[in-house]
Amino acid sequence: MTDIVLHNYFRSSTSYRVRIALNMKGLDYTYVAHHLRHGGNRAPEYLAVNPQGLVPALVWNDGTMIAQSLAIIEFLDEMHPEPPLLPPDPHGRARVRMLSQMIACDIHPVNNLRVLNALRSRYGADDAEIASWFRHWVNETFEPLEKMLSESPHTGTFCHGNTPGMADICLVAQVANNARFNVDMSAYPTIARIRDACMALPAFEEAAPAKQPDAE
Amino acid sequence: MTDIVLHNYFRSSTSYRVRIALNMKGLDYTYVAHHLRHGGNRAPEYLAVNPQGLVPALVWNDGTMIAQSLAIIEFLDEMHPEPPLLPPDPHGRARVRMLSQMIACDIHPVNNLRVLNALRSRYGADDAEIASWFRHWVNETFEPLEKMLSESPHTGTFCHGNTPGMADICLVAQVANNARFNVDMSAYPTIARIRDACMALPAFEEAAPAKQPDAE
Incomplete structure (x- = not known):
């Protein structure tokens, strides 16, 4: 069990970015798959999570939803600074x-x-x-x-x-x-x-x- | 005279973003126009500044070239924190x-x-x-x-x-x-x-x- 959820699609390269960042930070997460080719990301239940209906979207352990892969990666870097994903200067x-x-x-x-x-x-x-x-x-x-x-x-x-x-x-x-x-x-x-x-x-x-x- | 140069095109919305940020920070800059429709951004002299040949590109007062509007805006916010362009949390x-x-x-x-x-x-x-x-x-x-x-x-x-x-x-x-x-x-x-x-x-x-x- 984990409190971090990643809405995801295996082939999505933006999802791939976030998976790498989560792994680098050593964070466990629940993988929720949405099949882009079958329109699974446009389901009402998913639009209630992320109104944009795109993957990836991260639901943090306090319930905050963050979409957009680079915004997610910078958030992870700020919440868990080690190892850093951005330089210090x-x-x-x-x-x-x-x-x-x-x-x-x-x-x-x-x-x-x-x-x-x-x-x-x-x-x-x-x-x-x-x-x-x-x-x-x-x-x-x-x-x-x-x-x-x-x-x-x-x-x-x-x-x-x-x-x-x-x-x-x-x-x-x-x-x-x-x-x-x-x-x-x-x-x-x-x-x-x-x-x-x-x-x-x-x-x-x-x-x-x-x-x-x-x-x- | 100023030491900050913005390579720019009036109609480019990414250039527009950076102009707003520079104004909000109260920073003077030299405006260098590149006419996108006429291919001015593909001139060898400009490719020597920004190999991508796109606008905007900022040349900071120490000679550092930064392309990509959101990267420029975050850089400006880090170098000149007031007024902040991003929240504190x-x-x-x-x-x-x-x-x-x-x-x-x-x-x-x-x-x-x-x-x-x-x-x-x-x-x-x-x-x-x-x-x-x-x-x-x-x-x-x-x-x-x-x-x-x-x-x-x-x-x-x-x-x-x-x-x-x-x-x-x-x-x-x-x-x-x-x-x-x-x-x-x-x-x-x-x-x-x-x-x-x-x-x-x-x-x-x-x-x-x-x-x-x-x-x-």
């Missing part, structure tokens, strides 16, 4: 938030399931076109992200120094999503190296989609 | 970040200029279809946002209590964008009320697109 935090938001604002929203479904229904986009769309927006951001990571003295084993944090969480979840659309990662050696370093850590590895109870 | 900060990210992750990225341009070039979307797409994603998030704001005891004159902050900044910039696509705001009385309260404040009003040096 404002400049470092700004850099980690910037790197995180490059993925969370400029890649994921344009490529998530509801947008891809809209491209199919509005414009008749087929699987090949959907994959082309997906890869386009990944590459638009991964090219500068690779450059920024490879050229910065702040980059270490991980995106910021030698301890994993919020930017690594976003990076790993995005790379996992990329694999479903055959994104060529050979142009992104720094991103790939950081991803591999993360996946060697149990907190990341155990949060992977294939390891979740609703995995297909 | 973790639960309040989580709520403000959640409300901000509902707009910054679930509306703006799907509706920004480069995505609308892609809909035109890939699928032949015309002006009416672009407007329909835009309104769809606004309504998908404004419906739950209105509900969350109108039903929460934490909502006051502004999104969180009676002082304006990061969520209000995002809300105002989004409502300004909505007007360009004739979003019907009658279904969103709480959002409209908060927007009006913000626009009565000089920091918001002076950051408006029409007041900027590159306004057309």
